[in-house]
Amino acid sequence: MRVVITGGAGFIGSNLVHHWRARYPEDDVAVLDALTYAGRRESLADLEGNPRLRFHHVDLRQPERVDPIVGDADLVIHLAAESHNDRAISAPLPFVETNVLGTAVLLEACRRHDVRRLHHVSTDEVYGSLELDDPHRFTEASPYRPRGPYSSTKAGADHLVRAWSETYGLPATISNCGNNFGPFQFPEKLIPLAITQLLRGRKVPLYGDGRNVRDWIYVLDHCAAIDRIAHQGRPGSTYLVSAESELSNREVLARILQILGKSEEWIEYVPDRKGHDRRYALDPGKLKAELGWRPEYPFGAALERTVEWYQGHPAWWEPLAFGREERRD
Numbered sequence: 001m002r003v004v005i006t007g008g009a010g011f012i013g014s015n016l017v018h019h020w021r022a023r024y025p026e027d028d029v030a031v032l033d034a035l036t037y038a039g040r041r042e043s044l045a046d047l048e049g050n051p052r053l054r055f056h057h058v059d060l061r062q063p064e065r066v067d068p069i070v071g072d073a074d075l076v077i078h079l080a081a082e083s084h085n086d087r088a089i090s091a092p093l094p095f096v097e098t099n100v101l102g103t104a105v106l107l108e109a110c111r112r113h114d115v116r117r118l119h120h121v122s123t124d125e126v127y128g129s130l131e132l133d134d135p136h137r138f139t140e141a142s143p144y145r146p147r148g149p150y151s152s153t154k155a156g157a158d159h160l161v162r163a164w165s166e167t168y169g170l171p172a173t174i175s176n177c178g179n180n181f182g183p184f185q186f187p188e189k190l191i192p193l194a195i196t197q198l199l200r201g202r203k204v205p206l207y208g209d210g211r212n213v214r215d216w217i218y219v220l221d222h223c224a225a226i227d228r229i230a231h232q233g234r235p236g237s238t239y240l241v242s243a244e245s246e247l248s249n250r251e252v253l254a255r256i257l258q259i260l261g262k263s264e265e266w267i268e269y270v271p272d273r274k275g276h277d278r279r280y281a282l283d284p285g286k287l288k289a290e291l292g293w294r295p296e297y298p299f300g301a302a303l304e305r306t307v308e309w310y311q312g313h314p315a316w317w318e319p320l321a322f323g324r325e326e327r328r329d
């Protein structure tokens with residue numbers, strides 16, 4: 001099979017490329033990635049020279065360059081996006097261009113070439129924010145209520161995928177997932193930022209009261225879910241992906257401090273992000289019942305593996321580490 005993975009040099013994308021190479025050595029994989037600040041060929045360095053992996057340094061917003069790559073594919077898995085909330089708040093237009101326009105360009109290429117399957121990777125943030133004491137979790141039937149520039153552009157992309165599926169019969173699936181963590185994550189997001197700051201002997205910034213809750217998942221569990229949905233998901237369907245590990249940002253930092261043998265004095269509370277969503281929580285019942293997916297990495301063990309990975313790969317993150325003035329979550 002010929003598989004195109006957009007955003008394959010990013011965090012989840014590079015983990016997915018590794019997953020695919022190990023699981024389907026016979027497949028030809030083409031990575032399409034613009035190599036923005038978040039895309040790094042170093043994350044695929046161990047696969048350089050693999051005859052069944054090709055890298056295309058291409059921006060999604062260039063239809064004439066996207067078209068021939070998609071023209072060759074049986075399956076397209078779409079992860080390329082601008083993905084970071086703080087950047088979206090300070091400069092939203094690249095998010096509109098890549099997440100909305102870029103997705104439309106990809107969809108048109110898929111339509112033109114009658115691609116047999118497109119899987120679009122999206123986020124739980126499209127559903128808006130829950131209160132901490134709300135007994136409900138998001139389901140596939142929850143209304144879209146994005147509240148920020150990142151989530152609204154991802155929502156726009158989801159709507160486009162559905163529109164191309166309904167209008168043109170493009171066989172597409174969508175997954176919406178919670179907060180991923182694991183190897184190769186750019187140290188602007190909470191977990192890799194905390195680990196790399198602490199490894200450098202610096203304090204970790206924490207927004208507001210630190211009680212914002214996220215639905216955490218180890219990236220390899222997410223990759224296995226994408227694999228399952230792309231192969232067996234019903235065209236036209238959406239699946240929520242969650243390991244059901246709801247933890248506040250403060251709890252996550254406490255666990256990292258514990259792994260590294262440090263006290264809570266290493267946390268520095270900073271003013272809250274504008275429009276900071278309080279809580280996300282997803283019900284993965286449909287994915288489990290229909291496709292038999294189960295997460296395999298408990299949060300604590302996966303967090304330890306992640307800390308060990310950053311400890312063992314300073315050459316990957318040291319050139320990227322953010323200073324205190326660049327606070328991210």
Ligand SMILES: NC(=O)c1ccc[n+]([C@@H]2O[C@H](COP(=O)([O-])OP(=O)(O)OC[C@H]3O[C@@H](n4cnc5c(N)ncnc54)[C@H](O)[C@@H]3O)[C@@H](O)[C@H]2O)c1
Pocket residue numbers: 006007008009010011012013032033034035036037038039040058059060061078079080081082083084098102121122123124154176177178179180181186
């Ligand atoms: N990280 C998470 O917790 C999370 C959770 C749910 C969903 N998602 C979604 O998963 C996908 C991947 O997320 P990630 O965390 O790996 O993101 P990332 O920012 O680490 O990687 C994004 C990749 O897309 C590439 N890219 C950006 N703009 C591009 C363009 N115009 N053309 C081609 N390539 C471009 C970048 O170079 C990079 O390699 C995104 O669609 C994101 O919305 C992420």
